Amino acid sequence: MHSDRAPFGLKIAAIAGLAFMHLPLLLIFVYAFTTEDKSYQWPPPGLTLEWFAVTWAREDVWEALSLSVKVASISTVIALILGTLCAAAISRTRFFGREAVSLMVILPIALPGIITGISLRSAFNLADIPFSFWTIVLGHATFCVVVVYNNAVARFRRVSGSLVEASMDLGANSFQTFRHVILPNIATALLAGGMLAFALSFDEVIVTTFTAGQQQTLPIWMLEELVRPRQRPVTNVVAMIVVMVTFLPILGAYYLTRGTDSVAGQGK
């Protein structure tokens, strides 16, 4: 008889696989509470909360954190605007080279970050643009746009074209149609795309190393900390924060795009 229950061996394998992916994360969390600050010693000789206070007092942590938040926010805003416009153009109109443009928009996320990074760095050098906050933002925007575009284009395809015509027919100009018909129908897709873009930007290292000047985003600050051991558990406290800051938006994006499989405005 065929059974719906998975075989015992498969269950063990699945649990082992998940544990392999997630237990190391727990290890990082535990080290955030250790009393040993020179090396990672297992089991921790004692537990303490003092590193949270130490981290709170460290100027460099705050600088890196605020830089990362600013970069991620601005990249996300740029991605939302450009990604939505691009998705609208690709899904609403037909023009010569449409498929090619669509592919070229998606390409940056398929390319290894190191190639994006090197090419941007050479381009900035060639154009004599000094490395700054804005060069980091530009670097991040290249892949953030893709995430927003992918979410928006899927939703645009599901919003029936006659909705736009119906709105125009009832007296709404393009702006009013966008505001009252298109935006409400693509809002959750944009929110989901924006959150993913924010999370991607927030923990990006490779492109950032090539496009940043003297500034340190949070992930880069963490890399530096690892090679210069000083108050090691501070890194772990920060790591916990990064995990939480990136995990929440991804969870949110997951819930927002669930159960939206039906095509808007196509029911009869």
Next chain:
Amino acid sequence: MTVAVKFSGVSRHFGKVRAVDNVDLDIAEGEFFAMLGPSGSGKTTCLRLIAGFERPTAGTIEVFGQNMGDVPPYKREINTVFQDYALFPHLNVIDNVAYGLMIAGQSKSVRQKAADDALEMVALGGYGLRKPSELSGGQRQRVALARAIINKPKVLLLDEPLGALDLKLREQMQEELKVLQKQLGITFVFVTHDQGEALSMADRVAVFNEGGIAQIATPHELYLHPQTPFVADFVGSSNVLPAPFVKKIVGASYPASLRPEAIQISSQGHAGVVRSVNFLGSATRLSVQLDAVTLTVLCPLSDSVPNIGETIYLSWESADMHVMEGVNV
């Protein structure tokens, strides 16, 4: 007579496809006008030209004397009932119906009142707070109608609005649309591929074929005096008699149309062999072969039905045979 919509030499070409080709058309104010034709005949493109979703490649369109050349859809006093209804899925029924008034900047109370009245008119009072996804096909159709008439358009366009409904509901809506049109006095332009629908509802019908208009006439005229073989065949599946056959009878070398119900089975006349017999309920439809011509004959329920393969004699009044003299052979 005031002309509501006027087409002068209007064409709309998509690349090499002539969707609409050199169409002249006058639709009178307050008229219930049907555009009838098979799919791809250009009738829907004509409707979209009036709404402004398409721009003519050549020619001019006037609505109540005003040239529509540079007028975008949202500035035309024309509203459309879309084939797929195009209700806004994120808005409830009230907000869907009141959308036009909201855009026009009317206050919430005015909108609410007008939307309630419009819903009452289409017999959907009390459904205001539902979402379109919670309505049946017929109810959505009524919401789309209420949404289109709330702005009091000068012309109402209906793009196969009854196509998605079942037969019973369709017949009911046909009645209601006619009543509504008389009540509102708005010019209705109705696109359909269903000749029965066009004949029963419209004041005048334009029959479209391959991007042009084959004939514009009242339903009665269209049924009794089709001007081309296409119209005769498409409007009520008339028999089209080829020119050589007609020449033998009346001497003129033109094709002619002959309604199936005008043909009697009698003891003498044109001999033919019965090829098929289909029972329709109110009558039996026979397919009878006379040499090179195959005629469709309706045999009333009271008559005895011949068998397949039997030779029978057909006769008809020569006045029922309509010779299409305008057609080149």
